Amino acid sequence: MHYGSKGWYVSELKKLGVRRHEERKLESYKKHFLANLLEKHSK
Known part of the structure; x- marks a missing residue:
């Protein structure tokens, strides 16, 4: 798996420990949304 x-x-x-966001699986989101979500949860 490549970084980014x-x-x-x-x-x-x-x-x-984040598996879902707003009742949707993470895999259903676009990459830019996941990047923002990771930034929010890593703080």
């Missing part, structure tokens, strides 16, 4: 890819963002969020 959609799969990388999904795996990093799952490491933090």
